[in-house]
Amino acid sequence: MTHTILVVEDNRNSIYLMEQMLTEAGHRVQKAGNGQEALDLIKVKGLPDLIVSDALMPTMDGFELCHSIRRDPQRCHVPFVLYTATFTDASDEHFAKEIGADLYLIKPFEPEKLVPRFEQVITEVRAAPPRPPTPPQKQHNFLEGHSRRMSVKLEAKVDELSASNAALASSEAEIRELNNKLVDSIRRLEVEVEERRRVATELQLGLKVAAMGSFGFDFDRGTSWWTAEALALLGFSTHQKHLAWSSLATRIPEEKRASAAAVFSPEPDDPQSREVEFTLVQPDGSHRFLYAHSELVEVDESGESRRIGVIRDISIRRRGELDRLKLERRLRQSQKMEAIGNLAGGIAHDFNNILAVIAATSELLEIDAATSELPQRWRDGIGDIREASRRARDLVNQILMFSRNERAEITALDLRQIIEEAANQVTSTMPAHVVIRPHFKTKRSALANSNQVHRILLNLCTNAKHAIGHHPGEITINLHHVELNKSGAARRPPLTPGHYLKLEVIDTGCGMDEETVQRVFEPFYSTRPAGEGTGLGLAVVHGIMANHNGAIFVDSNVGEGTTFTLFFPAADETPKPSSRTFAGQELPVGKGEHILVVDDEPAVAKVATTLISRLGYHVETMTDSIAARDRLRSEPLEFDLVVTDYFMPNLTGADLARAVWEKHPHLPMIMIVGFGGQMDANRAKAEGFKAFVSKPFTMQTMAEAIAHGLAATPR
Template sequence: NLVRRDAELLSKLQDSIFCTDPDGTITYWNDGAARLYGWSALEALGRTLAERVGRGAACDVSERLRAVLGGSDYQDEWEDVRKDGSRVWVDVRLTRFDDADGRPAGVIGISRDVTERKLLEATMRRDARILAELHDAVICGDATGNVVYLNAAAERIFGWNRAELLGRRVHEPLPAASAVLVERLTRRALAGEATESVDFEHRRADGSGVWIAYRAYPLLDAAGKVTGTVALATDVTERRRAEAERRQLEQQLLHAQKMEIIGTLAGGIAHDFNNILTAILMYAELCLLEAQQATSLSEGLNEIKAACLRAKDLVQRILTFSRFQEPEPKPVDLRLVVKDACKLLRVMLPATLDIRVDLPERPTSALADANQIHQVLLNLGSNAAHAMQNTGELTISVRAIGLDAPLPVRGGVLLPRRYVRIAVIDRGHGMSDETLARIFDPFFTTKRPGEGTGLGLPIVRGIVQNHGGGITVESVPGEGSVFTVYLPAALTPSTQMAAVQAGQATPRGRGERILVVDDEESVAILTKTALDSLGYRATHVTSVEDFLRAFEASPSSYRLILTDQTMPRLSGLDLARRVRAAGHTIPIIIATGFSRKLTPEAVATIGHAARLSKPFELHELAVLVHDLLERRAE
């Protein structure tokens, strides 16, 4: 009974179990062996083991049996052949069993199907070879974020040694700026999120630099639980260099065209500017006469202020239009941009051409660089005037729209979302289909030699596409053309409109001490007087040396520094950096009439600082000083 019970138990095991006598003849063959090798017990019993097991193995099974009978256990894996000719990988273990007298009675063998494991191992070896040969870096981390694998490309791209990174967080060897970025992406991947690709510049240990596109993904088990992360990093240095060169060429092209248009504007601007200067001079003289008669000066002074603001606006438009700078998309009300561009168009174009502007009543904000949209409108307006031979009506309209379906545009397709649409409509000679197909080709022009370069419309399309927008053109020969520009709508209102809608009262100080630095003594005194009138206690100096003596004598007594940007020996930006290097966190305002170095990025590096454009109104100065002091108090 005991033997029968043991036999029943062995027959139910999943593993293959077989026994042989000392001659190698099979004496036991369970159901697992039948399933694994395909031979029934009836077909196996009485046969030699070599006839049923190890038929595809490279080793001699009979020789292995003799070694086991001699007292050596045996274990190996081989690819065997079933009865039906199919192949199977098996793990085989052989051991001797003895009779009651201790003499070898035979061999018992256990074999197991390991085909899936062998296939998995082969796949893993193949994947490992692929990962090792990839040009992209692959970095795997465990559930805590520690690195458990990195390929050769990761060592090459980052300049790492495998041993120094394994077991550490991937961001730990990185410089501070990129470490923060990589750590944030890793945390998102550990939270189950596949991140977008982010570019950053990395400095290797040997001092060489590389631009890297980095993204991270979660590794999930069958239940969807995050078990680790895998990060892919690509060396995009050449791509970034090519993009930088392309941007540089585009900027040079844009700047060259701006200079060409400035020549057209010069005559009209000189006329307008002389009128403004005349108004300032005349109102100043009238005020002097009034002063001699001890009468009120308010009306004349208001006119002087209005004339100065017009002069400021005109000068700013000239600087904005001619300034060489990177595009800075931000929420802007396109109604204001169109109005501003139309002022320039009215100066550029003959009085025989009527410009009609169709604008919505509500603010229409788009994410755009106002300077470049000016250029788009001036190009399209100039082309429209040429098409109408400088007579007739040019219409520019602005509308906020929503696209519910993709919209084909020149060179692409706009995806459904909110846009701001600008349409420039002329009633000129129109274009044929052949001309329409080529108008955005560089250097293609229908104008006579000397009238155009053929670069205007390609630049327009480039600007619009760089904004994430698109442009369409409709034209009928003899009737006119419609150029429609689509720009992504801004999710936040424009800062221009926000300032107008706020209706902010002029804030006043509470006796806070402010140090004013300007090498022009009259400007320094005027600024000090303005701050005093706002309730502050201002001290002015006219040189960097005087500033250093005054500030270093008692830095804690001052609450804010207001410095000019353009000064001998040390610029306002350098002065601010010197203050920060000394460990002072005092708010700093840098005022400038025009400086290419004083960019928003440069000011941002100072920290707790702001830029103030000259000339400025008292209210503008009051709000900026108050905001900086309030932010420091928080």
């Protein structure tokens, strides 16, 4: 039990030693330099549980203090201990007991027995009957006894001091020095103990931060020890002292138990270092990745050895490795898609040149057939060629969309409107057992193309319908606004930090395995039976999202459904209502204006010349861009307009235009391209071209472009 003990002593070293002993025993200590200071302290802080006082002190000695306490009715019950090195006669002890001291000690005394005796005095006094105050009539007896005792002791002390003055003088410095050394040693020990406590605390904090614990085995004694950190990492109570292998083995995956046994339950004669990594399932269902290592070490020169081990939580490192592998897979997928896209773009350029000839020629034949007496099968054949060329054009457009080489107009859009339109359209084709549920959690607009977003939703919902099959299912479309910071964007390449509209299409279908997930965006890869799809759908969606400076991700497990997550850059401006325009007006025709067609493909140049001639223009053709440049620079007023291909050897269409405009800046020029990755309408306009035409072109697109180019040029 903790007690409050008042120590009254005028010697600083003595009171310091007394304080250390009592504090170490768990008691609270109050200090006073003489009896009067003790009485003043009691008035302020109240009565202590025990008063321990030296007998000889200035101002008020211990006898006077004890007498003062015992004659006070409010204080007389307090246990009182007197100690002295001066008043050592039996009469002195008798006088102390007479005035009310409960214990009288003569120095020197054994320090280790002192505190128990103090505690015993407190216990005995509290167990005894209440102590009455000293009656006033004994005041004279106390004064007489105290005076006589002081006189006798003073005379004896003078004689003693006179006799031993020489000896004391010689030993006083040595005693003082020894006493000071003792005090210094104690203080040094205190500092050392405090430093060790600090180091132990810092070590414990370091182990906590490092998520590390330790354990060991003493084979000679057959014991083991485990730190609280090690027990916590393994999911056990930190208060238990021992851990049996049988208890630990049940928490370790079966395939790792043999390796773990060599670490956590080693054989005494196994000299090798052992280590193991394993996954531990926590009580809350979460997983923790742990690493354990133990090895045999010699404790001392006797040859006694023990096995010491450490255990660490490596969950952060392992999760980082898994994230890195996932990012590497995404990077490889992105690189593969980019390579295929470049290949597709190159193929599309050559294929569009062929399609331009087929489409334009079939259109011219169809026009001629309308005024000719041709057999119906010829007319049907021409129609079939036109339809085949249209389908081929759409297929090339899909390839270009996937390869990021065909860009569409991007504006601020309210995706909610497009989602509702697509959901309504898809619902009409869905079986009754499939339900579509849109959920909107943002009103913010996105930078997107309405037609392409509509196309994406139709594609993903159609895929979801096939994944659900004939079982009841649900397709959920969620729309959120999210802000990705630097680390969030880094986990979703190729996104950059910023605000996005997050579109999720979630189905409850059959799901996909890991191999299918890795290949799902590849062109011509399909999980449907042969003849039920081109395999370009998701590849095109991937290309559309890349063109939007966004991204698409997929998460799926067999039997658990699939989630496609799309990120569209958020827009700051108000979305414009989506609209679709149709060109159905009559074709504008020329009045014999002189037009030059420049294309390195003779077949394309030939069909373009024929088509433009039909529109009422006088047309010349050149297949050499350098020769065309020289002619236009030397005869700048010969032509009213120039139609040039972009991708040509020696000089591109843009290079040709710049060279000509140096001499004739007002000559209108129209750009024709095989695919949008080479040049788009905005860039062509910025370069100075009056119009932009994509291959394969039609009579209508060519007529409108030429009419616009001529009308926009000052005459």
